[in-house]
Amino acid sequence: MSAVVIDGFAVAASVRARVAESVTALKSRSITPCLAVVLVGEDPASVSYVSGKEKALAEVGMTDRSIRLPATASESELLALVATLNGDPSVHGILVQLPLPKHINEARVIMAIDPAKDVDGFHPVNVGNMVIDRPCFLPCTPHGVLVLLREAGIVTSGAHAVIVGRSNIVGKPLSILLARRDCNCTVTLCHTGTRDLPSISRQADILIAALGKPRVITADMIRPGAAVIDVGVNRVEDATAKKGFRLVGDVDFVPACEVASFITPVPRGVGPMTIAMLMENTLLAAKRASGLE
Ligand code: GUN
Numbered sequence: 001m002s003a004v005v006i007d008g009f010a011v012a013a014s015v016r017a018r019v020a021e022s023v024t025a026l027k028s029r030s031i032t033p034c035l036a037v038v039l040v041g042e043d044p045a046s047v048s049y050v051s052g053k054e055k056a057l058a059e060v061g062m063t064d065r066s067i068r069l070p071a072t073a074s075e076s077e078l079l080a081l082v083a084t085l086n087g088d089p090s091v092h093g094i095l096v097q098l099p100l101p102k103h104i105n106e107a108r109v110i111m112a113i114d115p116a117k118d119v120d121g122f123h124p125v126n127v128g129n130m131v132i133d134r135p136c137f138l139p140c141t142p143h144g145v146l147v148l149l150r151e152a153g154i155v156t157s158g159a160h161a162v163i164v165g166r167s168n169i170v171g172k173p174l175s176i177l178l179a180r181r182d183c184n185c186t187v188t189l190c191h192t193g194t195r196d197l198p199s200i201s202r203q204a205d206i207l208i209a210a211l212g213k214p215r216v217i218t219a220d221m222i223r224p225g226a227a228v229i230d231v232g233v234n235r236v237e238d239a240t241a242k243k244g245f246r247l248v249g250d251v252d253f254v255p256a257c258e259v260a261s262f263i264t265p266v267p268r269g270v271g272p273m274t275i276a277m278l279m280e281n282t283l284l285a286a287k288r289a290s291g292l293e
Helices: 008-027 044-060 075-086 106-112 124-131 140-151 171-179 197-201 253-257 270-289
Strands: 034-040 063-069 093-096 160-164 186-190 206-209 227-230 234-237 245-248
Touching (some): 008 044, 034 044, 034 075, 044 270, 075 093, 075 106, 093 270, 124 171, 171 186
Parallel strands (some): 160 186, 160 206
16 A cells, blocks of 8 residues: 655645735735744754744735844743733734743743734633633644645544644644544544553554654554654754755654555645644734634
């Protein structure tokens, strides 16, 4: 068997095109959605993510309010900046790129963001509303995974979804979303405390790898015919690559293709979807702020 490789890049481009049309319509009412992207320090992966977000903002016609702070910025400086952005009516969404430097308490910063501008969906108000099916901002990566499953025509109702990784950003929210009535999956959430992971991952109709370790999900851990979604983005050294590294997922891709029915590649799989869903959330934030949604 050779798996269908899901083109996340193409699906993301079509989401962005739809967002761009709505942005044009909003602009005719003198509303231009604006996202403030805050980056503290110069972590190379974060710099690269943030530049991807900036590029997408330009493409869909939104205003990009990028703010860079040095790695030495204090927590109170960052909190003051968040308070300013909360109070600025021209800013519809606020994204503070994670991880933050060790001396800054991430939870405190996330909780300082106005939930109505929390386009990451990380604030406890949005997380809580997600859990009880109330209006909220859905976290971008899990939401992107749901859209990819839908666009690929993968049946979720009644399927056993096994998620590997319990992060606040991906694994935990995805377990909630896949179990909701609209997806209707039976969900198993695996993590570092899971005994005999391969015996559980092999029960998955839909296997989601979100543990952040290069190529640890091997072909023998995948049930023949399963759909495999690889959320991992890992830099591995590669002397032949221009930058000295290349990106690989959490799944050992080539052998996995021989076992799975569907699979997402890295890069050009889930990654572009995260940014596309961020554009969608920023659009939604601008509409809600203007009383349009
Ligand atoms: N770091 C890795 N992924 C994300 C994300 O989706 N949002 C933010 N703010 N930081 C991240």
